Amino acid sequence: MTRTVVMATGGTGGHIYPAVAVARELELRGYRTAFIGQKMGLEARLVPAEGLPFFGVRAGKWHRGRPDPRQAAQAALGLRDAVTLLRRLRPALVLGFGGFASFPALAAARVLGVPYALHEQNVLPGMVTRWFARGARFVAAAAVEVNAQLPVTAEVVGLPVREQRIAKRDARRQLGLPEQGTVTFVMGGSQGSAVLNRAVPEAFAALSETAPDLYVLHSSGPAHLEGMRAHTAGRPRYRVDAFLESVLAWSAADLGITRGGNGTLAEAAFHGVPLLMVPLPSAAENHQLHNARAVEAAGAGTVVEQTEIGLLAGMWGELLDPDVRAAMRARARSRSPEGAAARLAGLVERTLRAAEPGERNTVQETL
Known part of the structure; x- marks a missing residue:
């Protein structure tokens, strides 16, 4: 039976x-x-x-x-x-x-x-x-x-997690992204994040001239889509979708900007993607901060607390260094939940x- x-x-x-x-x-x-x-x-x-x-x-x-x-x-x-x-x-x-x-x-x-x-x-x-x-x-x-x-x-x-990977070249082709360049995947949870939706485009504007090969995939959440597209209009290297299929997006990414939900952190580790994490301060018992600090302690990511969101552009810029990212990528893979x-x-x-x-x-x- x-x-x-x-x-x-x-x-x-x-x-x-x-x-x-x-x-x-x-x-x-x-x-x-x-x-x-x-x-x-x-x-x-x-x-x-x-x-x-x-x-x-x-x-x-x-x-x-x-x-x-x-x-x-x-x-x-x-x-x-x-x-x-x-x-x-x-x-x-x-x-x-x-x-x-x-x-x-x-x-x-x-x-x-x-x-x-x-x-x-x-x-x-x-x-x-x-x-x-x-x-x-x-x-x-x-x-x-x-x-x-x-x-x-x-x-x-x-x-x-879903244990599926797509070759980076194929993932980028499916998403209409160039094979070369540094792709950052922004994901604020299932419904998106108003804070990331506001702060990340501003940080990108500060970095875009000095980082001409920086591309962004931003999952805004359905409620924020139209506002985000208006906010990022005229920035061809900044793509906004209400929802991005996670396997495809993580497979294409070199770096992630996320909240601190452990599901997201585990997916990033499975794909070996270093993170900039902005934990949700209102999460029950501040558990997102605890999750993010564990990733940071392992050397696989960096925490930017929401009260210090103005530091995002500078910290993002530091992670655009390929050598820094390579070391963090290895540490992320060591935490893989495979x-x-x-x-x-x-x-x-x-x-x-x-x-x-x-x-x-x-x-x-x-x-």
């Missing part, structure tokens, strides 16, 4: 895409997968677009500094939705990828006695991971630093094989 693994994920691409990568690996190993996330969330669009089954539930986002009872009510309703779904799907395991959108399915698993496990993407673990770590069959992590913050020891597997999806799928498989027969595909009727 084919066993089902439910992926509890959503909210941002950094939570969704690793789950997609692991689902693909599990399906190759003969498992059935399904996704539970927030209705109308980003996952409701991205997961079906990957050809994977998605079930939406209500979900509440918890702000520690601004608790909202309405969000708690949504989380409770989401728990009820998820209980109904798990009774129907009868999974062997629920695998949570953190973030508020994973809470309903993980809470339902705990209520129903369904085995669950966790993967933490960030250097500083999120609230959902900390809440559910003690009862998990295992906790996996992208970075070893997580273990200083958890009540259990996580197995470090890396952050699953094989992470297979390692995490292997953990799932070993956990299910070790389970007692009576635990498989059972749901306790406790509600």
